[in-house]
Amino acid sequence: MKNRAITGLCLLAFSVFLASCATRTAVSLSSYPTTAVERELALAHSVPTNTPYGSVYEVRIYVVRAGDTVAKILERFNLTEEQLASLNAGNHYRRIKVGERIVIFERTRAVDDQLLRVTGSDFRSRRIESELNFYVAHFSTYPTNHFYVGATKVDRGELVEALVYWKEARVLLPYGELAGDAPKGTEIFAWQGHHLKLGRDTVDTGEDIGGSTYLETHRQWVDWMEQCIAKGKLYVITTNEADKLYPEADRTKADNE
Numbered sequence: 001m002k003n004r005a006i007t008g009l010c011l012l013a014f015s016v017f018l019a020s021c022a023t024r025t026a027v028s029l030s031s032y033p034t035t036a037v038e039r040e041l042a043l044a045h046s047v048p049t050n051t052p053y054g055s056v057y058e059v060r061i062y063v064v065r066a067g068d069t070v071a072k073i074l075e076r077f078n079l080t081e082e083q084l085a086s087l088n089a090g091n092h093y094r095r096i097k098v099g100e101r102i103v104i105f106e107r108t109r110a111v112d113d114q115l116l117r118v119t120g121s122d123f124r125s126r127r128i129e130s131e132l133n134f135y136v137a138h139f140s141t142y143p144t145n146h147f148y149v150g151a152t153k154v155d156r157g158e159l160v161e162a163l164v165y166w167k168e169a170r171v172l173l174p175y176g177e178l179a180g181d182a183p184k185g186t187e188i189f190a191w192q193g194h195h196l197k198l199g200r201d202t203v204d205t206g207e208d209i210g211g212s213t214y215l216e217t218h219r220q221w222v223d224w225m226e227q228c229i230a231k232g233k234l235y236v237i238t239t240n241e242a243d244k245l246y247p248e249a250d251r252t253k254a255d256n257e
Contacts, residue, residue, distance in 0.1 A: 060103075060104060060105075061101050061102070061103060061104070062077070062101070062102045062103075062104045063099060063100070063101055063102075064096045064097060064098055064099060064100040064101075064102060065098060066098050068096060068098075069096070070084075070095075070096060073096075073102070073104070077104045077105060078105075079104065079105060083105070084102070084104070087102075087103040087104065087105070088102060088103050117152065117227065118150030118151065118152060118163060118224075118227035118228055118230075118231045118232060119150075119151050119152065119153075119154060119231070120150070120151060120231045120232075121149070121150070121151065121231060121232050121233035122151075122157075123151045123154050123157060123158065123159040123233075124157050124158055124159065125158070125159040125177060126180045127177055127178055127180065127182070127190070128149060128159060128162070128175070128177070128235070129235060129237075130187070130245070131175070131178075131187055131190045131191070132145075132147050132149075132164075132235050132237050133237055133241065133242040133245045133246065134187040134188070134242075134245075134246055134249075135173075135187075135191060136237045136238075136239055136242035137239075137242040137243055137245065137246035137249035137251070138188075138246070138249045138250065138251060139251070140168070140169070140239055140242075140251075141239070141251065142168040142169070142239065143238065143239055143240075144168075144236060144237075144238050144239070145166065145167075145168055145236070145237045145238070145239070146166070146167040146168065146234060146235075146236055147164050147165070147166055147167075147234070147235045147236075147237065148164065148165040148167070148228040148229050148232035148233070148234055149162050149164050149175070149228070149232050149233045149234075149235060150162055150163050150164070150165070150227055150228040150231050150232035150233075151232075158177075159177050160176070160177055161174070161175065161176050161177070162174075162175040162177075162232075163175070163224060163227070163228055163232075164228065164232075165224075165225050165228035165229060165232070169197070170197060170198040170199075171195050171196065171197045171198075172195070172196040172197075172221065172224055172225065172228070173191060173193070173195050174191075174192075174193025174194070174195075175190055175191065175193075176189075176190055176192065176193070177190065178190050194214045196214070196216060196221060196224075198218070198221055201214060201215055201216065201221075202215065202216055202217060202218045202220075202221045203215055203216075203217060203218070204217065204218060205217060
């Protein structure tokens with residue numbers, strides 16, 4: 001009789017354990033932002049510039065599960081309490097509830113292995129600095145502009161093509177080096193590729209691209225941006241100096257928005 005009671009208790013405990021496991025696995029632990037507020041937060045925080053190349057931080061939603069504490073969540077995702085508060089519209093978490101949705105950073109890797117790769121900053125260029133001044137004079141309203149120029153094609157040490165990350169505007173600019181003796185007024189032809197702006201020209205997944213010829217995923221954009229920062233050459237261009245070099249510039253098509 002005693003053995004039967006023990007067996008019954010064991011079966012009951014095992015059943016509760018299975019039910020608990022089923023409940024936990026039925027809850028998605030991590031998903032993309034779904035509400036307008038969550039998506040706005042994700043976009044605002046999706047491009048840290050101090051992360052090493054190859055590690056893409058993606059903003060995701062974590063669903064609190066049984067046994068979670070704030071300390072455990074901070075440790076799991078390598079976040080500070082201030083970062084968690086910033087990601088969640090200033091909410092400082094002291095207590096959390098099972099099933100609650102929290103915005104977090106999650107370090108992932110870019111899944112799209114595109115052919116475009118930044119090879120480095122070891123290049124020579126007779127035009128890149130003047131081209132950047134031209135671009136700022138015509139398209140920037142920021143007082144100071146930081147451009148990370150990552151070479152994608154070099155011929156015997158001379159820059160041929162590059163991908164340029166404009167930090168202030170969060171824009172990726174394809175660049176093609178013009179001939180050294182190209183006359184003034186032809187600078188615009190170095191910037192003929194489509195300018196990829198985070199949010200405007202990026203989508204969540206490859207399926208969202210559809211038949212577009214210029215859209216990219218958020219993750220691929222961040223991967224390219226990190227390559228430019230980690231491997232590219234930094235040029236700092238002030239708007240005042242650029243305006244002196246190109247006083248005739250018309251800034252009606254500023255690319256800040």
